[in-house]
Each structure stands twice: as C-alpha cells, then as structure tokens.
Amino acid sequence: xxxxxxxxxxxxxxxxxxxxxxxxxxxxxxxxxxxxxxxxxxxxxxxxxxxxxxxxxxxxxxxxxxxxxxxxxxxxxxxxxxxxxxxxxxxxxxxxxxxxxxxxxxxxxxxxxxxxxxxxxxxxxxxxxxxxxxxxxxxxxxxxxxxxxxxxxxxxxxxxxxxxxxxxxxxxxxxxxxxxxxxxxxxxxxxxxxxxxxxxxxxxxxxxxxxxxxxxxxxxxxxxxxxxxxxxxxxxxxxxxxxxxxxxxxxxxxxxxxxxxxxxxxxxxxxxxxxxxxxxxxxxxxxxxxxxxxxxxxxxxxxxxxxxxxxxxxxxxxxxxxxxxxxxxxxxxxxxxxxxxxxxxxxxxxxxxxxxxxxxxxxxxxxxxxxxxxxxxxxxxxxxxxxxxxxxxxxxxxxxxxxxxxxxxxxxxxxxxxxxxxxxxxxxxxxxxxxxxxxxxxxxxxxxxxxxxxxxxxxxxxxxxxxxxxxxxxxxxxxxxxxxxxxxxxxxxxxxxxxxxxxxxx
Amino acid sequence: xxxxxxxxxxxxxxxxxxxxxxxxxxxxxxxxxxxxxxxxxxxxxxxxxxxxxxxxxxxxxxxxxxxxxxxxxxxxxxxxxxxxxxxxxxxxxxxxxxxxxxxxxxxxxxxxxxxxxxxxxxxxxxxxxxxxxxxxxxxxxxxxxxxxxxxxxxxxxxxxxxxxxxxxxxx
Numbered sequence: 131x132x133x134x135x136x137x138x139x140x141x142x143x144x145x146x147x148x149x150x151x152x153x154x155x156x157x158x159x160x161x162x163x164x165x166x167x168x169x170x171x172x173x174x175x176x177x178x179x180x181x182x183x184x185x186x187x188x189x190x191x192x193x194x195x196x197x198x199x200x201x202x203x204x205x206x207x208x209x210x211x212x213x214x215x216x217x218x219x220x221x222x223x224x225x226x227x228x229x230x231x232x233x234x235x236x237x238x239x240x241x242x243x244x245x246x247x248x249x250x251x252x253x254x255x256x257x258x259x260x261x262x263x264x265x266x267x268x269x270x271x272x273x274x275x276x277x278x279x280x281x282x283x284x285x286x287x288x289x290x291x292x293x294x295x296x297x298x299x300x301x302x303x304x305x306x307x308x309x310x311x312x313x314x315x316x317x318x319x320x321x322x323x324x325x326x327x328x329x330x331x332x333x334x335x336x337x338x339x340x341x342x343x344x345x346x347x348x349x350x351x352x353x354x355x356x357x358x359x360x361x362x363x364x365x366x367x368x369x370x371x372x373x374x375x376x377x378x379x380x381x382x383x384x385x386x387x388x389x390x391x392x393x394x395x396x397x398x399x400x401x402x403x404x405x406x407x408x409x410x411x412x413x414x415x416x417x418x419x420x421x422x423x424x425x426x427x428x429x430x431x432x433x434x435x436x437x438x439x440x441x442x443x444x445x446x447x448x449x450x451x452x453x454x455x456x457x458x459x460x461x462x463x464x465x466x467x468x469x470x471x472x473x474x475x476x477x478x479x480x481x482x483x484x485x486x487x488x489x490x491x492x493x494x495x496x497x498x499x500x501x502x503x504x505x506x507x508x509x510x511x512x513x514x515x516x517x518x519x520x521x522x523x524x525x526x527x528x529x530x531x532x533x534x535x536x537x538x539x540x541x542x543x544x545x546x547x548x549x550x551x552x553x554x555x556x557x558x559x560x561x562x563x564x565x566x567x568x569x570x571x572x573x574x575x576x577x578x579x580x581x582x583x584x585x586x587x588x589x590x591x592x593x594x595x596x597x598x599x600x601x602x603x604x605x606x607x608x609x610x611x612x613x614x615x616x617x618x619x620x621x622x623x624x625x626x627x628x629x630x631x632x633x634x635x636x
Numbered sequence: 637x638x639x640x641x642x643x644x645x646x647x648x649x650x651x652x653x654x655x656x657x658x659x660x661x662x663x664x665x666x667x668x669x670x671x672x673x674x675x676x677x678x679x680x681x682x683x684x685x686x687x688x689x690x691x692x693x694x695x696x697x698x699x700x701x702x703x704x705x706x707x708x709x710x711x712x713x714x715x716x717x718x719x720x721x722x723x724x725x726x727x728x729x730x731x732x733x734x735x736x737x738x739x740x741x742x743x744x745x746x747x748x749x750x751x752x753x754x755x756x757x758x759x760x761x762x763x764x765x766x767x768x769x770x771x772x773x774x775x776x777x778x779x780x781x782x783x784x785x786x787x788x789x790x791x792x793x794x795x796x797x798x799x800x801x802x803x804x805x806x807x
Contacts, residue, residue, distance in 0.1 A: 139773035148777075155784060206774045246795045253788050257781070272778040276785040283792030298796075 297384025312364025382452030492530030502599020
C-alpha cells in the first residue's frame with residue numbers, strides 16, 4: 131500500500147456523513163464536561179441539555195433526510211447510507227429521548243451518579259445508529275460490542291440492588307458468550323472467503339458486497355454455512371430469540387425500568403436491523419437462503435410459542451413484558467423469514483418496530499410512574515385500582531397494552547397485520563398459524579394486566595402496612611410524552627403512509 | 637534449523653500448556669499460561685507472522701495474563717483438596733480426551749491443505765507498517781469508536797465500583 135492509496139482511503143472518511151452520530155458523541159462528552167464545570171446545584175440542567183441535544187440532532191436528521199449520500203458508501207465501504215438507515219437512526223434517537231425522560235424519574239429515586247447514565251445512553255444510541263448502517267463485518271462487530279458494553283453498565287446501574295447486579299452479571303456472561311459465537315462465525319466467513327483455492331475469493335471478505343459475491347460463487351460450502359449459522363446464533367442472543375432467550379426474564383426484571391425499555395425496544399431493533407441486512411432478499415446471506423430460511427423459521431415458531439406461553443404465568447410486570455418481548459421478537463422473525471422472498475416484508479418489519487416502540491414506551495412510562503424504590507419489584511397487584519386513582523395513566527396503559535396485543539384499530543394491530551400479510555405472500559403458512567395462535571394467547575395476558583388496572587380494587591394487607599410503592603405524580607413533560615405516545619398508537623393504526631413513502635424499495 | 641526451532645517451541649508450548657491444567661496453584665498456572673503464549677508467539681515468528689507474534693505477546697501475555705494474575709492475587713485462593721471422582725465427569729473426560737485424540741490423528745492422517753493455495757497466498761497484513769497505515773486510514777472510524785468503547789467502559793467501572801459519599805445533593 132503506497133502513500134497515495136493511504137491518502138485516497140483517508141479522503142473517503144467523510145465525517146460529515148455521520149453528523150448525527152458525531153453530534154451524539156460530542157453531546158455525550160459535553161455532558162461530562164458540564165458535570166465538572168457546573169456547580170452542583172446547576173446539575174439539574176444536564177439531562178435537559180441531553181434531551182435538547184437529542185431533539186436538535188433528530189430535527190437535523192429530518193431536515194437532511196434525503197441527503198445526497200443516500201445509496202452511497204463512505205468510510206471505505208464501512209458505512210452504507212440508505213433510507214432504511216435513516217429510518218433506524220430516527221428510531222434510535224426517539225428511543226434515547228424517551229429513555230432519558232424515563233431515566234429522570236427512576237434516577238431521582240436512587241442514590242447514584244446521574245450524569246453518566248445519560249452519557250452512556252448517548253454513546254450506545256450512536257453505536258446503534260452506526261450498526262443500522264454498517265456495511266462491513268468489522269464495523270458490525272465493533273459497534274455491537276460498544277453498544278453491548280454500554281448496556282452491561284446500564285443494566286447493573288442500580289448497583290445497590292442485588293437484582294440489578296445479578297442482571298448485569300447474567301447479561302455480561304450471556305453477552306460475552308454471544309459475542310464470542312458471533313465473532314467465531316465472522317472469522318469462519320472471513321477465513322473461508324479469503325481462501326485463494328476457492329472461486330470468487332476476496333481479500334476484503336468482511337465487506338458485505340465482497341462477501342455476498344463469494345457466497346454466490348460457493349453455494350454449498352460447509353465452512354461458510356457454519357459461519358452463517360454461528361452469526362445467526364450470535365444475533366439470536368441479542369434479540370432474545372428461542373433458544374437463546376434464557377437471559378431475558380432475569381435481566382429485564384433486574385435492570386432499571388428505563389434500561390429495560392431500552393433493551394426491549396432499541397437493542398432488539400438493532401438486532402433486527404442486522405438480521406435484515408444479512409437475511410433479506412438482497413441481504414448478504416441471500417445465496418444461502420436454503421439454510422437461513424429453515425433456521426429462522428424454526429427459531430420464529432419456537433420463539434412465538436415460548437414467549438407467549440411463559441408470559442402467561444408471570445406476575446411480575448417486568449418479567450411479563452420481557453417474555454412478551456420475546457414473543458414480539460418471534461413475530462418480527464416471522465417478518466424476517468418473509469423478507470427472504472418478499473420486499474414488502476421489510477416495510478412491514480419497520481412499521482412493526484415503530485408500532486412496538488410507541489406502544490412499549492407508553493407501557494414502560496406508566497411502569498416507571500408506578501415503580502417504587504425497589505425497581506425490580508413491580509407486581510400486577512400494584513396496578514389494582516389504577517383507573518380510579520389516575521385515569522390518565524390507566525388510559526395510556528390500556529392503549530399501550532392493547533397495541534402490544536394487536537387490538538384493532540391500534541398501531542400494533544396494523545404492524546402484526548402487515549407482517550402476517552407478508553408472511554402469507556411468502557408462503558410461510560404453518561408458521562402463520564402458530565403466530566395467529568400466539569396472538570390469541572398474548573391477548574389473554576395483556577388483558578390480565580388491563581383487568582388489574584381497571585376492574586380490581588386494591589386492599590391493603592391486614593396488618594396495615596401498605597406494601598405497595600407510592601406512585602410518582604405525572605409531570606407536565608412526561609404527561610405530554612405519554613399522551614403523545616398513546617395518540618400516536620391510535621393515529622398510526624389508521625394511517626401508515628410515511629412507512630410506505632420513506633423507503634424506496636428495490 | 638527451522639524444524640529444530642519448531643520442535644523446541646512446540647514442545648515448550650505443550651509442556652507449559654499441560655502445566656496450566658495440572659498446576660494446583662493458580663499463580664503458577666497463570667505463569668505457565670504466560671510461558672505457553674510466549675511459545676506460541678515464537679511459533680508465529682517461525683512462520684514470519686511477526687505482527688501476530690507481537691500482538692499475541694502484547695495483548696495476551698501483557699494485558700490478559702497480567703489481569704488474570706491480578707484477580708488471582710486479589711482473590712487469594714488456596715488450592716483445594718483434590719475433588720473426589722464421580723462417574724459422569726470421568727466419563728466426560730475420557731470422551732473429551734478420546735475426541736481430541738481422534739481429531740489429532742485424523743488431522744495428521746488426512747488434513748492436507750492444497751499445496752498451491754499456500755504457495756500463492758500473498759502475505760498481506762504481515763508487516764507492521766501496512767497494518768498501521770490501514771488502521772489510521774481505512775479503519776479510522778472503528779478505531780475512534782473503540783475510543784468511545786474504552787471511555788464508557790472506564791465510566792462504567794467508576795459508576796459501579798466507586799463509593800459515592802454525599803450523593804444526596806446530586807439530583
């Protein structure tokens with residue numbers, strides 16, 4: 131490599147193309163500086179700075195939505211700018227905004243450092259945004275590690291709570307294992323694709339187009355198949371698909387509620403962004419669909435069955451939402467299976483993800499208001515009589531849960547409907563039957579929760595000591611956010627327009 | 637010369653690797669691991685993979701084994717009494733040894749790489765200079781991201797381990 135080539139490579143590092151990520155990274159550093167510079171009594175403004183910065187970046191992204199770079203690759207092929215990428219960027223920033231807002235409520239109840247929380251959330255968000263646009267296995271692994279390590283810290287953030295520390299440790303061990311498996315898969319793919327004895331080999335085999343070319347040239351290579359399966363397993367851990375879902379209930383229960391929301395929505399969506407880039411119709415593994423489709427189909431069926439059946443018996447709402455999140459991963463996997471043959475499915479998955487974001491954060495917002503000092507102890511009984519005490523929270527909860535359950539005319543219903551239509555078109559009939567049965571089961575446990583909030587009255591225990599934590603009053607900002615999420619759930623049930631327009635499908 | 641050096645290094649690596657497993661003192665086991673890694677690094681040098689050898693020494697021997705030693709010394713574990721042998725673990729061990737043995741035998745018997753493939757393979761990435769050029773031009777973005785990774789890892793250690801006094805006024 132001579133100096134000219136080096137200069138050429140350096141010139142392709144077009145930093146302005148990543149302005150949202152750079153803004154978030156800079157914002158994260160700014161928060162730390164502010165913590166040092168500002169006197170302690172002014173530290174209250176730091177979360178506001180984080181939220182304002184996120185909002186500003188989000189607006190900047192929308193202004194620059196149809197950037198001239200769409201379709202181009204920068205950073206020597208590490209980053210591929212697409213409309214899907216833009217969409218996921220917005221998705222993760224909206225998640226981060228809501229997590230910061232919920233974080234304020236939860237952090238105020240605990241004695242622990244506050245500013246670092248926002249810093250880590252911002253860095254993790256930037257990493258997720260890069261993940262959705264990565265076009266290179268090296269880039270994929272580096273950003274995946276960054277976001278996973280950030281999440282290890284966030285999960286164990288309530289370090290005075292044993293549940294949180296246990297969750298952090300479990301997540302660390304499972305996460306390290308899954309990263310190891312993913313890396314092993316990547317190495318196998320890189321190794322076999324660099325073998326000069328095979329046709330279409332490449333010395334830059336981690337670059338998606340080169341890897342795609344290699345896989346198309348070698349349609350039944352054993353080592354490549356093994357690598358693909360290992361990569362799928364690694365991603366399966368991240369999205370919590372069966373049989374890699376063991377960590378989900380404990381981690382979701384132990385993590386602080388905003389982090390649970392972040393894990394359930396943003397981390398899962400990041401996993402699906404990767405899956406779609408790899409297993410979609412024009413994905414990297416498209417030549418190995420005879421392998422990936424059965425694997426994903428079995429995974430989807432098992433995930434839907436396991437998630438719904440295990441959520442049925444839960445009494446702790448964090449475990450319930452965690453396990454129901456597993457079943458949502460199953461429905462999304464159904465979409466991924468369909469996306470192998472139909473491009474419509476990709477659209478359906480994005481719509482599903484947004485509907486899931488809106489509904490989940492509505493529910494998590496209500497959960498944050500009802501949680502006490504012990505964040506892991508949130509029982510269904512705590513919701514008894516909510517409709518009488520706080521009709522607003524109960525209404526938001528009902529809409530959020532209804533949307534998660536897929537009740538028409540809410541957004542969650544349309545999400546499921548679009549995914550099911552795509553699955554029907556791609557011919558995954560028996561998987562569709564399982565998914566439909568799963569939806570029926572899910573209505574049962576979601577309505578158990580709604581029933582607790584609306585039709586049950588809470589009787590304090592006989593010895594007089596109230597065992598239920600006091601509810602946090604709804605502030606102006608969170609009230610606005612929750613109301614907005616509830617309205618959005620209704621609105622997107624009727625109108626799905628932007629999700630057809632934003633994506634130019636090829 | 638090449639074969640002699642290879643044999644010496646291979647035997648050294650294997651002997652010290654066995655030392656890791658059989659040593660009852662955790663510190664000695666870690667030191668054996670260190671020596672074993674030095675042996676592997678020597679083998680890499682024999683293959684002219686200088687960069688790989690150097691990275692192995694730097695990362696594994698330098699950082700990771702040092703970390704092991706720290707933790708072993710912090711925990712201050714004493715070697716326990718030899719555990720009693722149960723049927724199932726013994727069976728598992730026999731099976732594992734058998735499988736490894738089978739793997740080695742089949743590799744020696746049949747594991748032939750196609751000759752021209754090795755001959756033609758260019759030694760890309762073998763020089764430190766090329767590696768450094770690539771790191772700071774083509775792969776500059778991942779390097780920067782790793783900087784942030786280290787930053788949040790450091791913050792995480794502080795947040796999760798430091799004793800905070802007077803946190804009441806941080807709201």
